[in-house]
Amino acid sequence: MKQKLLFAAAAAALLAAFALGALIYQTRQGEQSAQLAERNRATLVRMHSPTVGRADAPVEIVEFLDPACGTCRAFYPAVKQMLAANPDRIRLVLRYAPFHEGSDRVVAMLEGARKQGKFWPALEAVLAAQSDWVVNHRGQVERVWKHLEGLGLNLEQVRADMTAPEIAR
Secondary structure: OHHHHHHHHHHHHHHHHHHHHHHHHHHHHHHHHHHHHHHHHHHHOOOOOOEEOOOOOOEEEEEEEOOOOHHHHHHHHHHHHHHHHOOOOEEEEEEEOOOOEOHHHHHHHHHHHHHOOOHHHHHHHHHHOHHHHEEOOEEOHHHOHHHHHHHOOOHHHHHHHOOOHHHHO
16 A cells, blocks of 8 residues: 555656646747747848838737739738737738749839838739739739729839839848
8 A cells, every 4th residue: 555655656746747847848948939039030020121010019920922922812811811800919021022023023013102101002902913913923014003003102103113222122
């Protein structure tokens, strides 16, 4: 009987030690992840990146976007829905990744629209019309203009701004 009690006590002590070790490990991993995220934040979030949401939101999503990318277009409604459902909790930061041919010029168009305060409507118009202006994974940039017409943009100014040094960077 005494041996069974001793064995049960030893097993309980080992189980408690394991649980305590696991808790300490998880706490350290969480702290290390938070430190790593903060160190990498400067790499991921640039001052010039388009953002939506509170600057102090507890969740920050950095989305790398190519306006000619079909997957980016497919995921945008889900991201927009998350933002709408959690307006005080999520901040979206967009980073351009113009991999497809012609995307760099569409990015310049979006930045021109941004200078006029119309970035988000322009982005939505560009993504919604993607099937019209992207052919075989190549952006047909001249086809984009007609999709920006109803947004109240000065399109001549957008054309001029596309070559501005601050946008061409």
